[in-house]
Amino acid sequence: MKKKYSIASILKNSLSNNENWGKMWRNPSPKKHYDVIIVGGGGHGLGTAYYLAKHHGIKNIAVIEKGWLGSGNTGRNTTIIRSNYLWDESAYLYDHAVKLWENLSEDLNYNMMFSQRGVLNLAHNEHDIKEIKRRVSANRLNGLDTMWLDKNEVKDLVPIMNTDNLRYPVLGAAYQPRGGVARHDAVAWGYAMRADELGVDIIQNCEVKGIKTDNYKVEGVETTKGFIKSSKIGVVASGHTSVLAATAGVRLPLQSRPLQALVSEPIKPVINTVVMSNAVHAYVSQSDKGELVIGAGTDGYNSFTQRGGYDVIEETVRAIVELYPIFGKMKMLRQWGGIVDICPDASPIISKCEVEGLYFNCGWGTGGFKATPGSANVFAHTIAKDEPHKINAPFALSRFSDGRLIDEHGAAAVAH
């Protein structure tokens, strides 16, 4: 690795007013041909390029991004990381990611600000308790560090929470101490920088207009910067994946919907863990800057407009204020929406398809950020070897015809 970030480099650059930091990656024009093209320059796509170059020895790779790096859902999520999913397949996949997160700052020599501050999933009624306790047991059988906390233990962790005097009282929670948050931009930038060093061409502001195939074999992509040839194409375009798949004649079981989030004005540290609640639909954490990061739900209809409806925010803020009366008079600074691709079983698709050389990593729905390194790692394996890694083998497209669904609606946290 060429660029080392260290205390010495920070001191040195501070003397020149921080004006002499070099560019983190090149800005090349596309070549005529690549061995692998990744469509989508978010964390998953850039990570895939990085692992392809680092672990699989493929150097002639392009990452093509419509806007700027991380301008899609990588920059639009609430940065929550956890792996407390119900089924074995999901637990392996998401915990693979958490394990990679734990060493990612080291691996990329770039600070991910990964903070394992713990994640709470609240239970508000008898059914929640049963569902969450079942999930805690399933997690423990899979070696995850999830545990059940009763109301008083929750109150000890989050003293500002109103546990009793509300319509749906807090009765307990699942707690995963290894969960936490990370800095979303750093993930895209860290992977981009190191992939670029390994020779990956990152092509920004270049829209893929279609995937060209011939007799069930990919030939390349038509872009706003001309046609680029490749025999292997990985599509990691979140909400737009199904639209791009359609240009290659492939149908995917995805529906694209806006998912909103919002942040408040910065305040002093008041909540040092991540609290999520399915039942009243509120989740909140506090960023290092002091803003409350609040995740709202998805809009109830398909849309590609990156904003979302006001009623969805209203519902979430109502729940937040009831759960934390102390936030009642806070001002919200920003709100945004990202287009998420939702699968019928709330689990992702990391798979080959009927077109040779065309690979999809999609369907992450409302919870893709947490899986970024794990998803990129197994997707790189799938592309390089032309067969899935054993972790992502169950997440094949074929599960929608053979019925081996991985239903994670309970663990997905955002109702959809």
Added chain:
Amino acid sequence: MILIKCPYCGYRDQSEFTSGGEAHVIRPKNPQSLSDKDWGEYVFYRNNPKGIFYERWVHSHGCKKWFNVVRNTATDQILKVYKVNEKRPDLSEFENTLKSPSGEPLVGSGNFAVKK
């Protein structure tokens, strides 16, 4: 926020309605003879276009009646509302505002990373 013109009640806020997903999906007449793949297609696969989309809505906090809507999913503009027993309008009736399949419309997109 969208205003939807219910064919029975008139303009109401979208929060009064529930989306029923894609319209005009027909249940196969011969489920016994379908392959697993075809049956999976019917159960799990729905069109997800960026642009003109035929969809069903129900006025769940109003008259509780179902109806069909043609909406541009790139802008959320509602192009036509028609009752379930009316004929499906032809795609050529509507103007597609997108130049490429995953492009952004000039008006109505929230994607400022791409819009200049």
